[in-house]
Amino acid sequence: MIPGSKETVAPAGAGRADTPAFVLRPGSSADGSPAGDQLEISMGPQHPSTHGVFRMDVLLEGERVVRLKPVFGYLHRNHEKIAETASYLAAMPYTDRLDYFCSLTNNWAYALAVEKLAGLEVPLRAEFIRIITAELTRLQNHLCLAGFLLQDMGASGTPLMYAFREREKILDLFESLTGARMMCNYMRFGGCRCDLPAGWLEQAKTLVDNFPRFLDEFEALLNENEILMSRTQGVGVLSPQLAVNAGITGPMLRASGVNYDLRKVDRYGIYDRFTFRIPLGAHGDVYDRYLVRVLEMRESIKILQQALRELPPGPIVDPKAKLRGFRPKAGEAYGRIEGPKGELGFYLISDGSPNPYRYRVRPPSLVNLTVLEDLCLGQHVADVVIILGSVDIVLGEVDR
Amino acid sequence: MFGEGILKGMAETARNFVGSYTSEERLVTVPYPEKRLPQHEAARNFPFLVYDGEDWQKGLRCVACQICEKECPPKCIYIVKDVTRKPDHIGKLQFQPKVFDIDTSVCMSCQICVEVCPFDAIKMDVEYELSTADRFGKLLLDKRDLAKPNEYYWKIHPTEAAEVDSRLGADRVKAEAKAKAAAVPKANPAPLPQK
Numbered sequence: 001m002i003p004g005s006k007e008t009v010a011p012a013g014a015g016r017a018d019t020p021a022f023v024l025r026p027g028s029s030a031d032g033s034p035a036g037d038q039l040e041i042s043m044g045p046q047h048p049s050t051h052g053v054f055r056m057d058v059l060l061e062g063e064r065v066v067r068l069k070p071v072f073g074y075l076h077r078n079h080e081k082i083a084e085t086a087s088y089l090a091a092m093p094y095t096d097r098l099d100y101f102c103s104l105t106n107n108w109a110y111a112l113a114v115e116k117l118a119g120l121e122v123p124l125r126a127e128f129i130r131i132i133t134a135e136l137t138r139l140q141n142h143l144c145l146a147g148f149l150l151q152d153m154g155a156s157g158t159p160l161m162y163a164f165r166e167r168e169k170i171l172d173l174f175e176s177l178t179g180a181r182m183m184c185n186y187m188r189f190g191g192c193r194c195d196l197p198a199g200w201l202e203q204a205k206t207l208v209d210n211f212p213r214f215l216d217e218f219e220a221l222l223n224e225n226e227i228l229m230s231r232t233q234g235v236g237v238l239s240p241q242l243a244v245n246a247g248i249t250g251p252m253l254r255a256s257g258v259n260y261d262l263r264k265v266d267r268y269g270i271y272d273r274f275t276f277r278i279p280l281g282a283h284g285d286v287y288d289r290y291l292v293r294v295l296e297m298r299e300s301i302k303i304l305q306q307a308l309r310e311l312p313p314g315p316i317v318d319p320k321a322k323l324r325g326f327r328p329k330a331g332e333a334y335g336r337i338e339g340p341k342g343e344l345g346f347y348l349i350s351d352g353s354p355n356p357y358r359y360r361v362r363p364p365s366l367v368n369l370t371v372l373e374d375l376c377l378g379q380h381v382a383d384v385v386i387i388l389g390s391v392d393i394v395l396g397e398v399d400r
Numbered sequence: 401m402f403g404e405g406i407l408k409g410m411a412e413t414a415r416n417f418v419g420s421y422t423s424e425e426r427l428v429t430v431p432y433p434e435k436r437l438p439q440h441e442a443a444r445n446f447p448f449l450v451y452d453g454e455d456w457q458k459g460l461r462c463v464a465c466q467i468c469e470k471e472c473p474p475k476c477i478y479i480v481k482d483v484t485r486k487p488d489h490i491g492k493l494q495f496q497p498k499v500f501d502i503d504t505s506v507c508m509s510c511q512i513c514v515e516v517c518p519f520d521a522i523k524m525d526v527e528y529e530l531s532t533a534d535r536f537g538k539l540l541l542d543k544r545d546l547a548k549p550n551e552y553y554w555k556i557h558p559t560e561a562a563e564v565d566s567r568l569g570a571d572r573v574k575a576e577a578k579a580k581a582a583a584v585p586k587a588n589p590a591p592l593p594q595k
Contacts, residue, residue: 090473093510158413165428172440179444179524185510193515197442197559221412224405324471324516 037062041381045074049152049385052395056372056384063380068373072366075399083359088114088189088326091359095346096183098361099397102141104133104174105339107187112268113335113346114189118328120321125314126191127270132204132307133177133186134269134337135300139211140170141340141392142251142293142300149290149389150222153231159222166214169207176200189326190318201308208304215297223291232286236375236387239284246371250342250364251296252391255281255288262338269337273310274303286383289390327354341365341392361400365393441557444511444524446504449546452489456547461521463488464497468513468522476506477513488519489568490575502546504530505539520564526556 039060045053053074059067079098083091095110096103108130115122122130144167147160171181176197178184186193222228238248240256253260261278263271279295281288330352336345342364349358368391375391376384419426430437453459464481480499488494513522525548532538554561 086473087471089512090471093473093508093512096510162416168428176440176442179442179511180509183508183510185512217412217415221409225409226403226405229405324467 038066043384050388051148051393052398054388054393054395054398056388058376058381058384060381063382065376065379065381065384068376068384070369070372072369072395072398075395077400079400080359080361084356087354088328088356089323091356092187093183093185096185097396098363098400099339099341099344099365099394100182101144101394102137102340103182103184104137104178104186105337106344107184108134108269109335109337109339109344110346111187111189111335112337113333113348114328116333116335117331117348117350118189118321118326120190120318122191122318123315124270124312126316128307128311129192129196129316130187131269131271131274132304132311133174133184135304135307136170136173136204138300138340139297139304140167142297143167145293145389145392146218146222146290149286149386150228152385152389153228159218162218162221166211173200173204173207176203188317188321188323190321191316193316195316201311204304205308208301208308211301212298215294215301219294223294228290229287231383232290232386232390234283235286235379235383236390237283237285238371238375242371242374243284247367248342248371250339250368250392251292252289252342252368254278255292256284257281262336262343266336266338271303274306276300276302286386286390289392293392325354327352336362339364341394341397342368344397361397363397363400365391365395365397369393369398439526441559443526444509445528446507446509446525446530446541447502447513447522447546448525448548449500449543450521450523450550450553451547452550456544456549458486460496460543460547461488461519462497462500463494463519463521464500465495465518467516467518471512471516473510473512474506474508476503477501478503490572492575497543500543500546502541503539504541505536520568523553523557523560 041058043056045055055071057069095106098106143163147163150159175181178186238256240258243253243256276299279292281292328350332349334347345362347360348356351357375387451459469477469479478501482496482498485493
């Protein structure tokens with residue numbers, strides 16, 4: 001504010017970071033400041049339902065949302081800068097921690113980008129293992145989402161714990177294969193780090209064969225529940241035009257009816273060998289986003305059954321790939337996969353040195369968050385929590 | 401009927417609740433710490449240094465090549481090379497580390513140090529009950545804390561340890577065969593030329 005200028009003083013509380021938790025003041029709403037019975041709430045970074053350290057400045061008129069501003073950056077960890085100063089291999093464990101639920105798909109997207117950059121080929125067995133681990137990751141991510149969404153709605157823990165009971169079995173598989181439950185660090189440039197241990201294949205087959213029965217129980221628990229239906233149907237409707245214009249990808253896009261799945265469009269890896277369908281939603285509301293994910297779990301089971309049956313023997317990694325002293329030629333590459341949350345892309349520019357010149361992550365959660373205000377306008381404040389839950393964000397990815 | 405969905409859900413919950421008393425697959429929790437689940441063989445937590453034999457200083461496999469220090473993503477390893485050398489498992493003189501520190505408050509257990517080590521000297525431990533009240537000192541492990549015997553490595557990762565030992569054994573056999581082949585001509589040296 002410059003002394004002597006004609007500009008008016010903006011009322012304290014109109015979207016500044018040092019405001020108290022809520023502000024109630026009279027005034028016209030022409031300049032955006034709260035009017036008569038408007039309430040500005042900061043659903044702050046410490047909140048049980050914001051899926052991480054995420055803040056929303058919500059302007060409410062009664063119970064209805066008039067304006068919503070998402071504020072993030074609380075989990076920014078300089079991932080891109082670290083990857084630009086460390087070597088290509090050293091950036092791999094950091095990619096685990098982007099979308100920390102889905103570390104194996106993050107690893108695959110990064111490995112894909114580097115393989116495009118360096119011209120490495122992946123042997124067939126490694127491609128199969130990559131698909132198996134990616135679909136297991138998709139299963140456990142959608143389980144997390146279903147559980148957390150129901151938790152946000154107030155079903156205090158029961159669907160969450162049932163989902164996590166199955167997720168534990170998948171994490172057991174990850175631990176026996178990669179050594180860690182969540183931070184797997186398993187993909188390498190040109191293949192995978194190590195081969196399947198003895199007995200892993202049988203354990204995976206048992207899990208995949210028992211999963212549809214669990215999904216039947218889970219859907220019986222939830223799908224026709226009147227509370228769930230009345231709270232989620234018609235809430236947070238995303239039109240397909242807005243979804244495409246805003247660059248939304250993943251189950252959120254497909255729930256609005258747009259048939260776009262990178263596994264069918266790009267056919268990266270060897271996805272074109274497997275038959276699976278793409279579930280599409282009709283309304284684009286929260287219920288559709290939840291149901292699309294449950295149906296995607298069933299399609300993932302189909303892919304897993306086929307892949308586990310047809311897994312060929314062979315090498316695990318491209319013999320041309322070097323672990324140390326890896327210097328791809330100068331150039332650029334963009335590698336993208338259909339992650340469980342959307343299109344996860346890595347853009348790499350190499351100048352011939354051991355570390356990337358530019359390393360950029362396209363985070364699906366961040367891009368999907370940009371329409372949060374449009375989804376929440378006119379809804380109740382209680383629905384804001386549910387809509388945010390259905391977007392399926394992970395702050396590790398949003399903030400990097 | 402309105403409410404039918406909720407009743408169906410409650411039947412599921414009841415089935416799980418009653419089932420947790422009757423079937424094992426529905427009772428999934430383990431009363432830690434009275435009962436601990438066994439760990440997978442591939443599990444990893446923080447690294448440790450392997451030594452062969454009884455003397456941890458003489459048998460330490462690490463030759464202070466510093467490759468793990470260079471490749472470590474968060475740079476949690478600190479090595480100072482010693483000037484004196486010591487023989488390794490095949491008798492060749494190798495360097496050794498004077499200082500080998502790992503800061504476990506920085507280490508992210510990514511296992512890259514294990515992958516790049518050419519001497520099978522650093523491996524992943526599985527110890528996870530590591531809570532300490534000392535925030536900085538106890539989390540910085542030095543060479544003595546990190547050195548653990550090969551028998552311990554066999555206990556926690558039997559398949560890997562068997563593979564490593566067979567490879568090191570093969571090296572030893574090859575080295576002995578080479579030494580024997582080189583020793584034979586020396587038994588009958590050629591006569592010196594007469595002046």
